[in-house]
Amino acid sequence: MAALKYAGLDDTDSEDELPPGWEERSTKDGWVYYANHLDEKTQWEHPKTGKRKRIAGDLPYGWEQETDENGQTYFVDHLNKRTTYLDPRLAFTVEDQPAKTNTRQKYDGNTTAMDILQGCDLTGKVVVVTGANTGIGKIKGRQFITKCLT
Known part of the structure; x- marks a missing residue:
């Protein structure tokens, strides 16, 4: 000044x-x-x-x-x-632009729930997704995963 x-x-x-x-x-x-x-x-x-x-x-x-x-x-x-x-x-x-880490992960049929939820703090939360193989359950399951990882 x-x-x-x-x-x-x-x-x-x-x-x-x-x-x-x-x-x-x-x-x-x-x-x-x-x-x-x-x-x-x-x-x-x-x-x-x-x-x-x-x-x-x-x-x-x-x-x-x-x-x-x-x-x-x-x-x-x-x-x-x-x-x-x-x-x-x-x-x-x-x-200084630090290199951005790619947080997107690709999952396949061999991915376990623990692989997906690694690093997510679900303390005090309850999530139940049924029928997550197809349809609305699959969409809601993916939305949950996306919200959890961001």
């Missing part, structure tokens, strides 16, 4: 805007993490959106990455003759 005021811009309602006391940082290998200075903790997920980000691409033209005597990484802007501990690529991050 201070950076916005410094740049002459007003506060925004952007969902990517960090809450007060938070800072966006990056690791040497390009992963973005968030530092909460109020609780003195860090986390990988954005505090508002819950999304993970990573830095895409190389440093902009004229920039160089260096390490100081304490082992901290800093960045040198040779064009404007400035240094900063803030990675300039943070403005160009991309969302």
Whole structure:
């Protein structure tokens, strides 16, 4: 927020805007993490959106990455003759899209009820499906399975 005021811009309602006391940082290998200075903790997920980000691409033209005597990484802007501990690529991050697991399973005549219900919590529920081999029973049985697995 201070950076916005410094740049002459007003506060925004952007969902990517960090809450007060938070800072966006990056690791040497390009992963973005968030530092909460109020609780003195860090986390990988954005505090508002819950999304993970990573830095895409190389440093902009004229920039160089260096390490100081304490082992901290800093960045040198040779064009404007400035240094900063803030990675300039943070403005160009991309969302980390974890690979979606395929939750659809195919069942055949050898599939047991326990195979289908694996991972379903049926605590406090009663389900009775009769005649699930054909017709309405089969449809209702499949609807139950679909609801249970989603």
